[in-house]
Amino acid sequence: MAAMPAAAAAAVAAAAAPQQQLDTIQEGDHVIFDEHGEKKSIHAITRNGLAKVGKFRIGVGQLIGAPWGSTYKLAVDGSRLLPVTEHEPVLGPAVDEIDKDNATLVDANQRNQGLTSADIAAMAASGKAGEDIIAALCSNSATFEGKTEFAQEKYKRRKARKYTTSLSLRRPTSWGLCEVMFDKAPAGIWNLRPDSLSLLLSLANVAAHSRTLLLDNCQGLLAAACAERMCGHGVLCCVGTGGKAPALSGLRQLNLGQQQRAVVCMAQLTDVQQAAERLRARGEQQQQQEQQQQQEQQQQQQQVQANGSSQGQPAPGNKPAAAAADPAAAAPMAVDGEEDSAAAAAGGVTVTAGVPVAAAAAVAAVHEDEVLALYDNIAEDGSAEQEQPKKKKRRSSGRNQQQQQQQQQQQQQQQQGEEQRQPDPQEAAAAVGPADGKQPQQQQLEQQPEQQQQGQPEQQAAAEAGTRGSYTASPEQLESLLGQGFNSCIIAAPRLHTASILQQVLPLLAPSTPFVVFSPWQQPLAEAMAQLTASKAALMLQLQESWMRPYQVLPGRTHPLMNMTTGGTGGYILSGTTVAPAGPEPSGGQEQGSAGSRGGGRGGRRGGKRGRR
């Protein structure tokens, strides 16, 4: 490890500690059984459980302690699992010349084989290994010698499948779990194929520290896959609709530890929408108060100047100034409102990304200082704090913002004598205890390894209650989450009409958030895409389908697989990125062409795609 940077080495060591992935199968783990690379199934390893492997039922309890990824061969009579301790090459040698053909081959079925099934059974009972039986079958076959080498190998492989059973024990991954589900009951996951699943995860930018909004109607497969990628960092909000809780069984099947499952919280869509509404209302209220304060402050200042100067200015003279300031401040908001109502009237999709109204107005204001002032005034839980307009400052990093927030709060304490909540830093580096009752909930949303070990009482209680670390998010948590902004969104609920659900979900996302929608049907996605393109509610819209083909690679016999084991379709994916609500435009703004769909790269301007201004 000498050449590895110290930081990386330390990081690797640290990774081992909280997320110790043991190399052997433990009781309670789920394991993917891979038979010959052909048949895959998933099983829970319990002391007394049974599982069907090949033609036999075996006890899965004996697998406890087996190394992950190892392979066992079933004895011919199915009585024992024999460990495969050395790797043997399976690809045959390259064959240059093929001198035989099947011109004289007569398929006489069972008469071509000298051994009877009774003979074979006797051999099996006498403890002969599977390989010996196959050799015997070959030597007793009338047609074997006449086959080409390729055909001989194929024959041997077929017999091997029948008389020996090879079982590999694989660690479940999102790909492997999806493969099993796609193979056994694809309808349950709406024909979501593993390559489509992987594409969803990549396009939605799901990783550690994501704050993902997920509508999963695929038996919890998406939830499990997201949690796997997040590994305890970030928040995964599993949204249920119509009063039904989202399915989360996939979380167990991936052997996710408690810390990894801790990112999950559940909520009904209506709860999330109501939390967003409360946030918006508070933002509006706060902005009104601020405007009032600005006016009052300007009046005060001017009075002070008037009193201080030798030429006393009449007090009423201040009012025009204040009045002038007021419409100016109100103007951006008014224009904003007009745009929204205009959009509504046109019948297009009106989308405001989850930005508090205060911030939306700030977008309209070009002056960065005012923007920073507004953000600093919003406390962690989204409640407004009355605050003076701030002095000019440079752009702040996140840390500076925290410091300024604290400074302001100290100032405010002095001025108004009110008790202020001290915001807790939410950065990963900080590992602190709760400052007040609200903080544990805050920290639960963003679990860090260090914080986890300090003990989250609610978290542990939830886990012990058997809900395994997934719990229903409280209204305050939802507000906090919406305040920070979801930065990733996956919708895999094909029964929900796409355009309608996007109309409800997109406003809950932060601006510049990638979102993906999966459906086995193309039409609803296409209609949603057309609607979003017209309303300019999202950018970089794309409707795609993933096509995957496996190959057989053997010396002299390489070709794509004959049977499309990967199925004719893996479903369709609509992807896009949200945008912030548009501010007022300078008069006579120029049309730059559609801000919507992306064609196949070179697709020119399609007729009729001039977006609305």
Add this chain to the structure above:
Amino acid sequence: MVLPQAATGPGPKLIQEGDLVVVYESYNAIKAVYVDKKGQYANRFGNFQHKDWVGQPYGSRVHCRPPGRGWVYLLAPTAELWTQVLRHRTQILYVADISLVIANLALTPGKVVLESGTGSGSLTHSLARAVAPHGHVHTFDFHQLRADEARAEFDRHGLTGLVTGGHRNIEEQGFPQELHGQADAVFLDLPGPWRVVPSAAACIRPGGNFCSFSPCIEQVQRTCEALDQHGFTDIRTLEVLLRTYEVSTETLHTNAAQTQQPNKQGKKRSRGAAAAAAAADEAAADAAAADAAAADGSEAAAAAAAADPGFLRQVLAKPCMDARGHTGYLTFARRFVAAVALDNGSGGSSDAEEEEDAGEQQAGVAAAADGEERQQHTDSAYESGAGI
């Protein structure tokens, strides 16, 4: 800044000086821009000052300085967006292959992955995202300049500590000794990956994953042979492509016997916003329905004629004419893991084929009757004991 970050405060992420911003002009024009307080961005619509961008939330639409009247959107970078805007020093991997690689290499936070060659760093960003925050990516390129440029990009994007970019000819020298036994996964995009298989075998821990991307089938064959000879199992090769669809609202004529008029109407209306047209269609349909309901014979006939304009408008999707035919074959394999003898050989009994169903149900009952907490909580139909 390219990877998802923990929230440092309420409110959306704001653009800061030094940030990488993806500037969106239109669906054909997106560019990477590093925000500099003195920087300027110019396109054919106008001139933009970077300092106008600082403090705006990502996802904002910003306007250029007068007298220009243009605008652009400022998007937050992701690994996918970076792949689309990065400067191509080599042929790169796109999201279809990248997503398959990440999934099949089972890359999750904390894993250690080796990559050769770095190329333009397209895949490297996705590898970094997958193993962040406490994993590591060791990436190598045999071209000094490219290795340096990639390293500079990693640093600029906040990936220092997560990605180590080296200059090394992996085909000739293999991976460095100190990485032996350290890797959870290895990815190769090289002309002769079979030469690196022995070194990869030394680096990958048992149970780890291997992947090689090759455009040519001959390369794939040689790589598979090498994998088979050097302790890799479960060798599989596949290819993946994305088919993109273009969506438009089209006018289709319902009455073939009718004359040219509907055409003109259709064309005029297609110039308006699709949404507005849809709303107008609905209004017309409603009006027509109301008319028909209230009318007597002649009025009904007239209304019917007015209600059937001879065409309808539909949202239609059609595959794009521009389509990728092939990028490369992806070959995956697993590092062999030696099995150990198991404690008790409590094997099962052999069932004849006819007893399969009965046997399964018995297994299901037996398993469920154990009272295992997890079996009881099984609500998935895919596990044993649930009648597979």
